[in-house]
Amino acid sequence: xxxxxxxxxxxxxxxxxxxxxxxxxxxxxxxxxxxxxxxxxxxxxxxxxxxxxxxxxxxxxxxxxxxxxxxxxxxxxxxxxxxxxxxxxxxxxxxxxxxxxxxxxxxxxxxxxxxxxxxxxxxxxxxxxxxxxxxxxxxxxxxxxxxxxxxxxxxxxxxxxxxxxxxxxxxxxxxxxxxxxxxxxxxxxxxxxxxxxxxxxxxxxxxxxxxxxxxxxxxxxxxxxxxxxxxxxxxxxxxxxxxxxxxxxxxxxxxxxxxxxxxxxxxxxxxxxxxxxxxxxxxxxxxxxxxxxxxxxxxxxxxxxxxxxxxxxxxxxxxxxxxxxxxxxxxxxxxxxxxxxxxxxxxxxxxxxxxxxxxxxxxxxxxxxxxxxxxxxxxxxxxxxxxxxxxxxxxxxxxxxxxxxxxxxxxxxxxxxxxxxxxxx
Numbered sequence: 001x002x003x004x005x006x007x008x009x010x011x012x013x014x015x016x017x018x019x020x021x022x023x024x025x026x027x028x029x030x031x032x033x034x035x036x037x038x039x040x041x042x043x044x045x046x047x048x049x050x051x052x053x054x055x056x057x058x059x060x061x062x063x064x065x066x067x068x069x070x071x072x073x074x075x076x077x078x079x080x081x082x083x084x085x086x087x088x089x090x091x092x093x094x095x096x097x098x099x100x101x102x103x104x105x106x107x108x109x110x111x112x113x114x115x116x117x118x119x120x121x122x123x124x125x126x127x128x129x130x131x132x133x134x135x136x137x138x139x140x141x142x143x144x145x146x147x148x149x150x151x152x153x154x155x156x157x158x159x160x161x162x163x164x165x166x167x168x169x170x171x172x173x174x175x176x177x178x179x180x181x182x183x184x185x186x187x188x189x190x191x192x193x194x195x196x197x198x199x200x201x202x203x204x205x206x207x208x209x210x211x212x213x214x215x216x217x218x219x220x221x222x223x224x225x226x227x228x229x230x231x232x233x234x235x236x237x238x239x240x241x242x243x244x245x246x247x248x249x250x251x252x253x254x255x256x257x258x259x260x261x262x263x264x265x266x267x268x269x270x271x272x273x274x275x276x277x278x279x280x281x282x283x284x285x286x287x288x289x290x291x292x293x294x295x296x297x298x299x300x301x302x303x304x305x306x307x308x309x310x311x312x313x314x315x316x317x318x319x320x321x322x323x324x325x326x327x328x329x330x331x332x333x334x335x336x337x338x339x340x341x342x343x344x345x346x347x348x349x350x351x352x353x354x355x356x357x358x359x360x361x362x363x364x365x366x367x368x369x370x371x372x373x374x375x376x377x378x379x380x381x382x383x384x385x386x387x388x389x390x391x392x393x394x395x396x397x398x399x400x401x402x403x404x405x406x407x408x409x410x411x412x413x414x415x416x417x418x419x420x421x422x423x424x425x
Contacts, residue, residue: 007193008133012323014191015126015146018084021181022122023153023190024063024092024115026274028057029267030161034170046260048104053375055104058366059112060119060386061245061406067114067120072128072351079124084189085121091115092182099175109266122185125152125346127338128351132309140340144282151331158267217348219406229344232403234360237337240298243305243389246372247323266320270327277331282339290340292399293332301329302393308386320387333361344405372387 032053038046039053075083078092094114098107127146134142157177164173277297285293304325311318340355372385 008130008195010191011129011133011144011193014188016149017188018087018122018185018192019128019147020153020156021147021184022087022119022158023150023271024091024095024177024181025057025119026061026151026154026271027157027161027267028060028393030158030165031170032057034165036397037178045102047102051228051374051377051411052104054369055058056107056368059108060116061365061369062362063113063116064123065359065365067117068358068362069125069352069355071121071124072355072409074351075123075125075128076165076349076351079224080192080194081189082344083121084125084192084252085186087125088122088182088185088189089118089261090121092178094118094202095181097170097172099178101172102171115299122331124351124355125189127191128354131190131338132195132347136343137187140282140286140290140335140339141279142282143338143342147338148275148278148331150334151327152271152411154274155273155345158271181415187381188238190345197205217354218348220346220349223354224345224349224356225295227406229403229406230357233337233340233344233357233401236294236399236403237333237357237360238300238364239392240294240301240333240364240404241330241361242368243301243393244326244333244383246329246368246385246389247305247308247326266323269320271325272321273327274331278330278335278375281332282335285336285339290336290343291403294336297332297336298393298400300399301326301391302397305393306390309383337361340403340405392396 035046035048036050036053039048039050047292071083071087071343074086091114094110097110097114100106126149127143130144130146131139143164161177168176191258219227234259281297304322310324311322337355337357338350341357342350345353368389371388372382375385376382
């Protein structure tokens, strides 16, 4: 028993470590700021249009999300270890590729496609094996701990990126990150393992006296796609993730106006909020439910993003506070939605099912930053984008309350079959 428990935490910590490397995505605003400075200066290094600044980031989000579907199936059927190694190799190769070219298309292929695929394989391999080792009452907490690494990564990657860029340039910095993450992720992947088939955590054995509660209800991907709950979850995730990624992708540029070279501090503090939101929301949702927690966070996020309309760049402390709160609220999504997917559709096909749900993250991450950048390029202000995101988050909050688990009805039916109402005499 002690060996099984230690194995569960070992897998959890390995997943956390992998996500600490893969979280380079959330440092995009640092890279984007450097590219923009080159474009504005006209030094010939980056000959991009300003409207296309977010394109590699947007493509990366989209590819990341849809890769999760295939990677999730691979993790379910073959091995999380193999899946993670593929992720480390692809992530590293993508970053290494862009270290040799500043062309827009190279960054689309390298950062957008290869690194995006790498993030998908790596991320898909980390959470499923971890939560399979723990009882359902701890699903939110374990999911929150594992994915916290992805959000927390910018705490060290942002200042490290600034340091490397200042001393060797953006391209060489990408080379360093590429080699390092390829090695680190591939090494940590060796600690990922699913529990043996038929494994039941001791805390779950107490449910065996209730056949309806103990029976596992697992939806195949096709069955999940026929439930209204899936589409409600998908819409809410798309809105919640897109709104958050829109801010995360441009926060360094916003902060630079008031903080100069210290703008990375805002990125790092947002990362702290991002990571803590994942853990806190996971624990809270274990107690009050996923939909209720999600409703609270979406309302809160809408208010905070709307408040950006009234914070001038010179108000550094308010900007920092808003960034931390936005990171916190955004981070909650990355523990709530995998937990909801497991609760709603079961654990057997969790990898591929969450991959399908996670595609909403990619669509939101592709559309919102891209539209936001176009709005800023056209109006020279992000205010319209903030208003749009804030309004959509309120709609998402309503959808969250409307989303019910399909398992609930099935369990009621099973309870009725197991304990039918006696006929009146």
